[in-house]
Amino acid sequence: MKNLLFIFAIIAILPFASDAKDKKPTTREMDRINWMEFKELVPDQIDTVLLPTGTLEPHGVANNGADNTAPWAISKTIAERTNAMIAPTLAYGMTGSLAAYPGAFKMSEEVYRPFVKEIMEGLVKNKFKTLIIINGHGGGQTAVLKSVAAEIANEYQVRTLVINWWSFAADVTEEVFGENGGHAGWNENAFIQAIDPSLVHEDKYSDKLATPYPQNGSWAATPFPSSIGLYKEGEGYIKFDQKLADEYYEKVTDKLADFIVKIKAKWDLAGL
Numbered sequence: 001m002k003n004l005l006f007i008f009a010i011i012a013i014l015p016f017a018s019d020a021k022d023k024k025p026t027t028r029e030m031d032r033i034n035w036m037e038f039k040e041l042v043p044d045q046i047d048t049v050l051l052p053t054g055t056l057e058p059h060g061v062a063n064n065g066a067d068n069t070a071p072w073a074i075s076k077t078i079a080e081r082t083n084a085m086i087a088p089t090l091a092y093g094m095t096g097s098l099a100a101y102p103g104a105f106k107m108s109e110e111v112y113r114p115f116v117k118e119i120m121e122g123l124v125k126n127k128f129k130t131l132i133i134i135n136g137h138g139g140g141q142t143a144v145l146k147s148v149a150a151e152i153a154n155e156y157q158v159r160t161l162v163i164n165w166w167s168f169a170a171d172v173t174e175e176v177f178g179e180n181g182g183h184a185g186w187n188e189n190a191f192i193q194a195i196d197p198s199l200v201h202e203d204k205y206s207d208k209l210a211t212p213y214p215q216n217g218s219w220a221a222t223p224f225p226s227s228i229g230l231y232k233e234g235e236g237y238i239k240f241d242q243k244l245a246d247e248y249y250e251k252v253t254d255k256l257a258d259f260i261v262k263i264k265a266k267w268d269l270a271g272l
């Protein structure tokens with residue numbers, strides 16, 4: 001009888017014990033969470049952090065902060081599936097040939113590199129083992145992010161991954177729109193349209209706003225003459241189709257989430 005009581009007691013306690021362990025986070029955003037909850041979650045339940053990076057620069061008829069809007073939205077969408085926290089967006093970045101446009105903001109590499117490094121070191125100090133940069137801005141910024149992420153992984157024995165969402169999704173762009181895209185082209189504009197249609201200004205659009213990027217580095221213009229730069233001549237001009245935009249967003253974020261889950265499993269399998 002005593003034993004039976006003991007077993008009943010264990011059975012009664014068990015659900016609460018597992019509840020405490022698998023408690024759903026009240027938020028996955030690092031700037032919304034309380035430190036006591038953070039301590040419970042990281043690293044025991046969550047050892048991964050998504051760090052959205054972007055910049056401020058013109059984007060055709062979308063918002064200047066499109067490179068911040070996209071990685072933040074991606075992070076929010078995939079955080080649960082990748083079991084990750086989300087660090088605040090690094091919204092100032094290394095804008096290149098579009099820096100002369102109104103509202104653009106350019107950080108030098110000399111400032112950006114140590115800035116990113118200290119932020120990643122701060123994430124390591126906070127016990128994250130897997131640091132994933134969801135990057136929204138290309139150009140020289142990509143090389144800096146890749147190099148800093150590799151340094152952090154090697155110096156602190158953590159795992160880092162840098163993903164440029166738009167190039168990672170190039171095959172999805174072809175699949176959904178049947179053609180290539182561009183900077184602020186149909187693909188990127190549609191991605192923003194899916195996140196928040198009010199950020200996209202169809203009434204301001206004309207195909208004249210776009211210029212194809214030079215092939216084979218045959219020329220370089222600073223400032224770049226258009227805020228929409230097409231990867232391929234004749235492709236990527238914007239059509240404003242909400243349904244295709246939503247489909248694109250879903251397929252891109254699915255692909256990103258699956259990839260991150262897969263890479264984490266490979267790291268685990270290798271014991272890294």
Ligand SMILES: [Zn+2]
Pocket residue numbers: 059066067136137183184188
């Ligand atoms: Zn962009």
